[in-house]
Amino acid sequence: MEDRQITVLLEQAEVQRRLGNHRGATELAQRALALDPDHAHGHATLALILLDARRLPGAGIEARAALALDGNDPYVHRVAAAVLAAERKLDDAWQHCLVALEEPDAGPAAHVLGAHICALRGDRLHARELLHDALALDANHTEALTDLARLALRDGEHGEAARLVERALETDPGDRDAHVVAGHVALARGDTAAAEQHARFVLGQDATSHGGLHLWAAVQARRSVVLGLWWRFNTWMSQRDDNRRVALLVGAFVVAQIAIIVTDELGFDTATRVLTLLWLGFCAYTWFAPALFRRMVAAALGTVRLDPSF
């Protein structure tokens, strides 16, 4: 009886996760785990929900708990691979993904995950191969089509990206991720209005969608050069892990200060003043630009009409 209850709760949690209701999904998974704290599948499901909610530390703990409880479940390995990929532990992620891929009934989802890890490792050729494998298993797999479009976009193949994402949207016109990629394709082709339409659609479905907000912010950044610069800097920084980010910020500070000290000691007063002002300007810009940017995006979001089902 309890097993059945846990299964139902986890299925409901998965449905809520897919709908983007992370809070509801988390609560359902927590209720399932309260009934059986040693349920590996439950921990893996919770890890996936937390990963979607961008709660990486929690996702990591849950994925490791699931692995410790059942190291033979391919689903657990798939979730562990997804979490490790998000933690940028790409070699470990690939090892877990291989376990999931080696299963005789490995579905397209495992291939898509493998492609994602390969793309993060910079092996876009292998990523494309895996996505084609996924499409061989299911020719209309929306996620595979979308990820192929994303790779094509990254490689500058805008036409191919547009064709693939169109196919994904024909298969599932409501797929939010496909709309996000379609928006970025439109943005790359200079069609800001079309990109905004896609962002509006995604945010209308789920106002908390990270991809939708990212696309929306990219559209706003395209319209303002000053904030666009910050957006690019921020996007570039966010691709680094926490330690690398700290090192970069402190490194920038040290380089600027060394330049100021040296010019000052050598008597180049004007250069010292210019460097000091530049440094202060950079500090003020990186401090105030995010706040301005958030305010601008929030104001623009006020014009989005939410879907009644949200």
Next chain:
Amino acid sequence: MTYQIADEPVETSLRAYVVRPNVPLLAMMMCGAWLAWPWFAFNAVAMGSPTRRKEIALCVAAVFGTGVLGALVIALDGVGLLPEGIPLRLALLAIVAFKMSFAYYLSTVQSRTFHVYEYYGGPVRPAGRLIMAGSFMTGLVIGLSDHPLWHIIVSGRLW
């Protein structure tokens, strides 16, 4: 009955005093370490952060590390190995960089819990006035002792 996720903050009676983790970081830049380290530690406790022990340990390590580096610089200066000018200023810059690294790292660690705290509707206090007050008090705090080591430990401004 529910299952507690390891990254969730626990309820505390100090929730009304929680600030964004970048506020103590700003305090480090605008006021100095005398305000930033205690504020980071207090914020971790007030938020009920699951990593509060690590965060407090980092604050203690930062104070201790600054003290050791400061003592080293003073000793080298005393025996004439660090001449006035560029060498001494670069040595002092290394100490500031050490403090900034800890402050950025602490802010990053605390942000992880803060996102979850905010996600569950935890209250957040604005802190502009406190920073302003701290900035005015900095001279007073630094003036509590004439010893250069004290100055090195409690200061931390970026300019």
